[in-house]
Structure formats: structure tokens, C-alpha cells
Amino acid sequence: MNLIFFDDENRNNLQPFTLTRTVADIRVGILTIREKWENHLSLSNSFSLTQDYLSQKYPFFAAADNLFIAGSLLPNKTILEAITQLQDSEAITYNGEIVAARLNEEGAKNFPNITPKRTFKVENCEKIEAIWNIFQKNEQEIKADFKLLVRNRKSAPLSPTNLLIGNSENLFIEKGAKIEGSTLNCEAGPIYVGSNAEIMEGTLIRGAFALLEGAQTKLGCKIYGATTIGPHCKVGGELNNVVLFGYSNKAHDGFLGNSVIGEWCNLGADTNSSNLKNNYDFIKIFDFATRKVRVTNTQFCGLFMGDHSKCGINSMFNSGTVVGVACNLFGTNYMRNFIESFSYGGPQHGYEVNNLKKVLETAQLVYQRRGIELTTIDKQIIEHLFSLSHPTLVSEKK
Known part of the structure; x- marks a missing residue:
């Protein structure tokens, strides 16, 4: 069977993260949505039906027998049973x-x-329909992914220099991971440590928590669940219910809570994000797609930062702040609650359009540090998004 993920109506609601990836490649829990389904269905790869400008990076292929799944759909028992019983030309709504x-x-x-x-109609479905759903559903997804990944497997041993609180069955350490002199509390949820990840001395962790391949917690880091640190990320300071997709850094002191950070982001030392209003009211955010303010119906909501964006030391973000793709932000005082993609500047001197050439040069350098190539396709995606965000500048250059 050939597995194809399609971007459903929720794609627009999940910007800025779906500006640079398909919906299925959003990470929630330990795995991306794509990886969850591939594991459940015992498939080694899959394809995508997405926006034209993303289709080279996420190609489409039709075979004789194809299973289409909405990219925002999370696996659960009900939907898995229904999908495995589908025959040709049948659908689930x-x-x-x-x-x-x-x-x-x-x-x-x-x-x-x-x-x-x-x-066939189903009632019991779990979907990622808004960007704040990513951290809201992170605990349930860490627990579900943990069961999926560790079933019938044996964890690497935990060094005696650490303090483990809770049942050791709720801790799984992949080969090559390093953990020394830290406290791990898995009473409230499981803790998963990926291969070649490192938990430095003095780190305090409460599950549910996932530290993926090659990721690192810095000395004295404090982490509350439900938090996911994606592949090759570095984190320090205090984090509470945060998801970092991958290759992003929040390596220094500062608080980040109820937030989602894309790939290739960097938060400077002492960056802080509010996640609760002083009046305890529901938090409102600016919706990328509708260009209108949207009520989240939650009291806790922090920072949402799109891929390739960065902020300097002592940056401050108010609750419910949305930052687009490839922004370069700096300065004291609070940033705007919505920052358009390719913005440059901050609250002291204002915001202007980031230079596309410099954006690509920075991306090239960041990729090189990780030993990864910034491909022509990656550059074309960034260039396309720049043209969408600032069409006047593109037409003037032409």
C-alpha cells in the first residue's frame, strides 16, 4: 500500500509552521504526524499532496493501491481500526x-x-486544528508515541549518578545517550531520551518529556512536562510545555512556556516569553491566514516562531505572540504580538523587511554548522515565501 498525506483545511490554521512543511511533518509528541502513521502501518516511507511550491521537497506519487490520510489526523484506536478495514474507493469522514x-x-x-x-463516519477523531493544539496535545502524544516506540525493547541503563523518581518502565534511553548528575521524574509521564542525546549535569526534568536524537539540555536546565525537544536542539533555562521541532536553540537562561518553535531558530540569552495574562483572560493571537485576531480559549499560550527566525539577547515576547518565517529580531521591551515573515528589527527602532540575500546567507551558514546542505529546493521555498510576504519588493527588483 502507498501512503499519501494530504494537506486538509487545517493547513491555513497551522501557519507559520505549514509555510515551510506539510501538515503531516508537524512534530507533536515524540514523532511527527507522518512518522506516527508510518510506524502504526509498518511503512518505511510515504508521499504528500501539498502546495505546489512545497511539492519538490514533499513529492507526490500514485501507485496501484493508495491510502490517503489527512495530515492533521492523529492516530488512535478508532481511526486505526477504520482505516485498516478500508477497501478500494472507500472513504472515512x-x-x-x-x-x-x-x-x-x-x-x-x-x-x-x-x-x-x-x-464511513467516525466520531472519535483527534486532529491538530490550531497552532496551540501542538503543545496542548503534546502530553497525550508523548505517552502514545512512547508506547509505540519502546514496545518489546530494552532501555540502555541509567547512570548511578542520576536520581530517578518513579517507575523505571516510564524511562527509555536509546543507545549513545549521555545522562549524568540529573534528576528525572517520570511519575506524571514517561521520559524518552534519543540516541546520542545529552542531559548535562544538574538538569531537572519532569515528564512527560522527549529529548530526541542529538539534542542537548545545558547545565542546570529546568524542564516541566509536557515538553518535546526535537532532533539536534539545545535548550537551557526553564521550559514548560514546549515543542521545539528540530535544529533550534534556546541554550541559555530565560523562560519559555506553552510555546512552539520551528526548525533552525535561535533564541538569544535571557529570552523570555509570557504565557499568561495578568488578568487571567483567554489569550488572543493574530491568525496568519485570516489576518484577524483569534481567541484561543486557553489561559496559557506563549510564543509561536516559524522556521529560520532568530531573536537577540534579552528579547521579550508577550503571551500569544506569533513570529513568521526568517525574522531577525532584537532590542529590549516587548516585541509585537504578530511579526510578519522576513521582518528585521525590534520594538526600539521599528521593523523593516529583512534582506533576502542575507537570509539565505545566514541559512547557508547555519546548515553548514550542522553538516547539512542547504539545497536549491530549500532556497526556492524561502524565496517563494519572501515573494508572498513582500510582493511589491519582488516586482520592483524585476
Whole structure:
């Protein structure tokens, strides 16, 4: 069976993160949504039906037998049972929208313009429908992914220099991970430590928590669940219910709570983000897609930062701040609550448009430090997003 993820109606609600990736490549829990489904269905790879400008990085391929799954759909027992029973030209709907379908090659090429032979409704579905859902659902997803990944496997041993609180069955350490002189409390949720990850001395961790491959906590770091530190990230200071997708750093002191940070981001020393209003009211955020203020219906909501964005030392973010892609921010006092992609500056001297050439040069240097190539496709995605954010500047250059 050929697995294809499609960007459903929630794609716009999940910007700025879906500006640079498909919905299925959002990380929530230990794994991305794509990785969850591949593991559950025992498939080694999958394809995508997404925006044209992302299709080279996330290609589409139709085979004789195809299973389409909405990128925002999280696996659970109900939906897994329904999907595994699908036959050709059958679909599953949730709230009137198709969330899964099994199609032959012709049907796959016509998707989503299809008329299934049979349709089944499901009621018990879990989806990522807003950017704050990523941290809200992180605890349940860490627990679900933990069960999936450690089943019938044995953890590497924990060094005796550490203090473990709770059942050792809720701790799993992959080979190559280093943990010394730290406190790990897995009473409230499991703790997963990926291969070649490092938990430095003095780190205090309460589950649910995931530290993925090559990631690192700095000396004396304090982490509350439910927090996910993605591959090759470095974190320090205090974190509470945060998701870092990968290759991003918050390596110094400062507080970050109820927040989501994309890839290739850097938060300077003593960066702080509020996650609660003084009047305890529901937090409002600026919606990327509608360009309107949206109520989150939650009291706790921090910073959302798109890929390739960075902020200098002592940066301050108010609750519910949304930062776009490839921003370079600096200065004291609070940043704006919404910062457009490719912004340069801060509260003291104002914001202007970041230089595209400098953005690409910085991305090149950051990738090189990690031993990764910034491909032509990656550059084209950044260039396309710049043209969307600042079409006047692009037309003037032409």
C-alpha cells in the first residue's frame, strides 16, 4: 500500500509552521504526524499532496493501491481500526470532511475530486486544528508515541549518578545517550531520551518529556512536562510545555512556556516569553491566514516562531505572540504580538523587511554548522515565501 498525506483545511490554521512543511511533518509528541502513521502501518516511507511550491521537497506519487490520510489526523484506536478495514474507493469522514480514503491510481490522481463508493463516519477523531493544539496535545502524544516506540525493547541503563523518581518502565534511553548528575521524574509521564542525546549535569526534568536524537539540555536546565525537544536542539533555562521541532536553540537562561518553535531558530540569552495574562483572560493571537485576531480559549499560550527566525539577547515576547518565517529580531521591551515573515528589527527602532540575500546567507551558514546542505529546493521555498510576504519588493527588483 502507498501512503499519501494530504494537506486538509487545517493547513491555513497551522501557519507559520505549514509555510515551510506539510501538515503531516508537524512534530507533536515524540514523532511527527507522518512518522506516527508510518510506524502504526509498518511503512518505511510515504508521499504528500501539498502546495505546489512545497511539492519538490514533499513529492507526490500514485501507485496501484493508495491510502490517503489527512495530515492533521492523529492516530488512535478508532481511526486505526477504520482505516485498516478500508477497501478500494472507500472513504472515512469526520465532521463532513474526508480524513482518509483508499483509492486506485486513477482515483489518487483525481483526489480530492472523488466520489467514493462507500463512506464511513467516525466520531472519535483527534486532529491538530490550531497552532496551540501542538503543545496542548503534546502530553497525550508523548505517552502514545512512547508506547509505540519502546514496545518489546530494552532501555540502555541509567547512570548511578542520576536520581530517578518513579517507575523505571516510564524511562527509555536509546543507545549513545549521555545522562549524568540529573534528576528525572517520570511519575506524571514517561521520559524518552534519543540516541546520542545529552542531559548535562544538574538538569531537572519532569515528564512527560522527549529529548530526541542529538539534542542537548545545558547545565542546570529546568524542564516541566509536557515538553518535546526535537532532533539536534539545545535548550537551557526553564521550559514548560514546549515543542521545539528540530535544529533550534534556546541554550541559555530565560523562560519559555506553552510555546512552539520551528526548525533552525535561535533564541538569544535571557529570552523570555509570557504565557499568561495578568488578568487571567483567554489569550488572543493574530491568525496568519485570516489576518484577524483569534481567541484561543486557553489561559496559557506563549510564543509561536516559524522556521529560520532568530531573536537577540534579552528579547521579550508577550503571551500569544506569533513570529513568521526568517525574522531577525532584537532590542529590549516587548516585541509585537504578530511579526510578519522576513521582518528585521525590534520594538526600539521599528521593523523593516529583512534582506533576502542575507537570509539565505545566514541559512547557508547555519546548515553548514550542522553538516547539512542547504539545497536549491530549500532556497526556492524561502524565496517563494519572501515573494508572498513582500510582493511589491519582488516586482520592483524585476
